Amino acid sequence: MGQIDVVAPENEEGTKATVLRWCKATGDAVRKDEPLLELETDKVTVEIPSPATGKLAEILKQPNEEVVPGQILARVRIAEASEAAATQRPVAAAPAPAQPSASEEGSPPLSPAVRRLLNDHALSAQELKGSGRNGRITVQDVERLLDQKSLQPSPSGDSDTTAKMRRPPGLAGAEVEARRIPHTAVRRRVAEHMARSLAQAPHVTTLFEADLTRVQAHRARHVAEYERQGIRLTLTAYFVAACARALIAHPSVNATFHEDALELHPDANIGVGTALGNEGLIVPVIHQAQHMSLPQLAARLGQLVGAARAGRLAPQDVRGGTFTISNHGVGGSLLAAPIVINQPQVAILGVGKVERRVCVVDTPDGEAIGVRTLCYLTLTIDHRAIDAFQANGFLEHVVKTLEHWSED
Numbered sequence: 001m002g003q004i005d006v007v008a009p010e011n012e013e014g015t016k017a018t019v020l021r022w023c024k025a026t027g028d029a030v031r032k033d034e035p036l037l038e039l040e041t042d043k044v045t046v047e048i049p050s051p052a053t054g055k056l057a058e059i060l061k062q063p064n065e066e067v068v069p070g071q072i073l074a075r076v077r078i079a080e081a082s083e084a085a086a087t088q089r090p091v092a093a094a095p096a097p098a099q100p101s102a103s104e105e106g107s108p109p110l111s112p113a114v115r116r117l118l119n120d121h122a123l124s125a126q127e128l129k130g131s132g133r134n135g136r137i138t139v140q141d142v143e144r145l146l147d148q149k150s151l152q153p154s155p156s157g158d159s160d161t162t163a164k165m166r167r168p169p170g171l172a173g174a175e176v177e178a179r180r181i182p183h184t185a186v187r188r189r190v191a192e193h194m195a196r197s198l199a200q201a202p203h204v205t206t207l208f209e210a211d212l213t214r215v216q217a218h219r220a221r222h223v224a225e226y227e228r229q230g231i232r233l234t235l236t237a238y239f240v241a242a243c244a245r246a247l248i249a250h251p252s253v254n255a256t257f258h259e260d261a262l263e264l265h266p267d268a269n270i271g272v273g274t275a276l277g278n279e280g281l282i283v284p285v286i287h288q289a290q291h292m293s294l295p296q297l298a299a300r301l302g303q304l305v306g307a308a309r310a311g312r313l314a315p316q317d318v319r320g321g322t323f324t325i326s327n328h329g330v331g332g333s334l335l336a337a338p339i340v341i342n343q344p345q346v347a348i349l350g351v352g353k354v355e356r357r358v359c360v361v362d363t364p365d366g367e368a369i370g371v372r373t374l375c376y377l378t379l380t381i382d383h384r385a386i387d388a389f390q391a392n393g394f395l396e397h398v399v400k401t402l403e404h405w406s407e408d
Contacts, residue, residue, distance in 0.1 A: 002077075002078050003057060003075045003076065003077050003078065004051050004052050004075070004076050004078055005051075005072045005074075005075055006036060006037075006048060006050070006051060006072070006073045006074040006075065006076060007070055007071065007072055007073060008039065008048075008067045008068065008069050008070060008071045008073055009039075009046065009048070009069060010069045010070065016041075016066050016067065016068050016189065017039040017040060017041045017046075017066070017067055017068075018039065018040050018041075018064060018065065018066055018067070018188075019037060019038075019039060019040075019061050019062060019063050019064065019065050019067060019073070020037070020038040020039060020040040020045060020063065021037065021038050021063055022036065022037045022059060022063065023035045023036055023037055023038070023047075024036050024037075024050075024056045025056070025059075026056055026057070026058060026059050027055065027056065027057075028055065028056050029054075029055055029056075030050040030053065030054060030055065030056050030076060031050065031053050032049075032050055032051070032052050032053045033049045033050065034049060034050050035047040035048070035049055035050075036048050036049060036050050036056065036073075036074065036076075037073065037074070039067070040184075040186065041186075041189060045311065046315060048073065050076055051076060052076050052078045052079075053078070053079050054076050054077045054078045054079035055076065055077045055079070056074060056076055056077075057074075057075045057076060057077040058074060058075040059073075059074045060072055060073055060074055060075070061073045061074070110125060110136075110137055114137055114138065114141075114142060117142045118142060121142075123142065123145065125137060127145060128141050128142065128145055129141070136310065138277065184280070186280045186282075187280050190280050190281060193342075193343075194340045196343070197340050197341050197342070197343040198340050200343065201257075201341055201343060201346075201382040201383070201384060202382070202383040202384060203338040203340070203341065203380055203381070203382070203383070204338070204380070204381050204383045204388070204391070205337040205338045205339075205350075205378050205379065205380045205381075206378065206379050206381070206388060206391045206392055206395060207335070207337070207376060207377070207378050208376070208377050208378075208379075208395045208396065208398075208399050209374055209375070209376055209377070209399075210374065210375055210376075210377050210398075210399045210402050210403060211372050211373065211374055211402075211403045212235070212238075212354060212373045212374065212375060212402060212403075213372050213373045213403075214402075214403060214404065214405045214406075215235065215238050215373075215402050215405045216235075216373050218405055219233055219235070219238070226295065226298060229295070229299075230299075231295060231298050231299045231302060232298065232302045233294075233298050234298065234301065234302075235354060236272060236301060236325070236327050236351075237294060237297045237298040237301055238294070238402060238405070239325055239327070239349070239351055239398075239402075240270050240272065240286060240289055240297050240301065240325065241289075241292075241294055241297055241401075242397075242398045242401040242402050243268070243270055243289075243323060243325060243349060243398055244268040244270060244289040244290040244292070244297075245290070245397070245401055246394050246395075246397035246398045246401065247268040247270075247290070247322070247323055247394075248268060248290050249394075249397055250390060250393055250394040250397060251264040251265075252264065252346075252385070252386055252390045253323065253346065253347045253379075253381075253386060253390060253391070253394045254268055254322050254323055255322070255345075255346050255385060256322070256344045256345065256346065257344065257346050257382055257384055257385040262346075262385055265322040267287065267288045267289075267290065267322070268288070268289045268290040268322065268323065269285050269286070269287045269288065269289070269320050269321050269322045269323070270285065270286050270289045270321070270322070270323050270324070270325060271283035271284065271285045271286075271318075271321035271323070271324040271325070271342065272284060272285075272286065272301060272304070272305070272324070272325050272327070273324060273325065273326040273327065274304075274305050274308045274309070275331075276308065276309065282308050282313065282318065283318060283321060283324055283342060284304035284305070284307070284308050284313055284317050284318055285304075285317065285318060285319065285320055285321040286300050286301060286304065287320060304317060321342065321345065322345060323345055323347060323348070323349070324341075324342040324345060324348045324349070325348070325349045325351065326339050326348055326349065326350050326351070327351040328350060328351065328352065329351050329352040329353035329354060329375060330353075332353055333352060333353060334352045334353050334376060335350075335352050335376050335378065336350050336352070336378070337350065337378050337380065338378075338380040339378065339380045340380075341380060341381075341382055343382070345382075346381060346382040346384075346385040346386055347379055347380065347381045347382065347386060347391070347394075348379075348380050349377065349378070349379055349395075349398070350376075350377065350378035350379075350380065351375060351377060352375045352376035352377070352378075353375060354373060354374070354375040355373070355374065355375070356371055356372070356373055356374075357371070357372065357374045358370070358371055359371075359372055359374065377395060377398065377399065379391050379394060379395045
């Protein structure tokens, strides 16, 4: 009877992961391909299956421990042929306990981050009313409940994550509480990635202004038609389309910097930064965007953003990006610079708030004052790989595509 190692899977980025939880305990019988544990990276949560039927002989990495690709997580003792056959035979079993991923009423499943918060604070999903799509419980729902509980009288004595502070003289109330919220694995990985990217690459930003009047007119004509097909036509889809065209025309922006060469990618695999509230940020990728029509881009974008916010992204959905768009304007921001590059990429597009503004316009009778739909676009580049000439050429291409939008 031999043993087989359970190892952390390889990924393109080679990034670390954190053991989120074990689905089995040492000594438990396991079946081949049955989930053994969950790993959490800065992008997705991945289930690691058992490589064989047998018994979980040893667990080498505990929850919250960091692991790297190829590292041994556990060992499974392989069952004899007769034992394996017995394991596969259906047997009568007692009713399984309720899973933490869904409520007893069959409400939408909980994301890993929500499950972790509930477990860490000994809360039940039944205490919460979800504000997310289809009544899904979000991290913000849990945090609001925690805030409410923190305002309620509590036994004396400080916890290891809470410190009581006296208010300065003259302020109402005797004391308030400052809470320390441990970083999630996602937040730690994002922090490390951003700090490393900013330290390694000299960031330079160029700024253009884009007139989206024609894009808005096109969207107004087609938004109802798209909705009938179940597609949400957002402005971000237009930015993805414009960038896809510009990346093929300006391949040095669609690249990876190496010490000895600049690797030019044949496909425009465009990542779109998607905010997850207090959970952090994730960048799902639209692969081969240069081959997609606007309806296809809008549909794929909707699928990825929905999956990201529901915690259902697959590993392949966040891999292979060659360029990133950060639409920070959806939160009201006019301009953000520099936006940290999502290395190993060499550039990132920032999209500011879209708004109606007064400007000078050309008319048959000359210049006049008019109102147009405008936004600021920034391109932050890795100056090791790209110079201002390439950056401005790329951004000019994007702006011209948007300002002369004529696709029917």
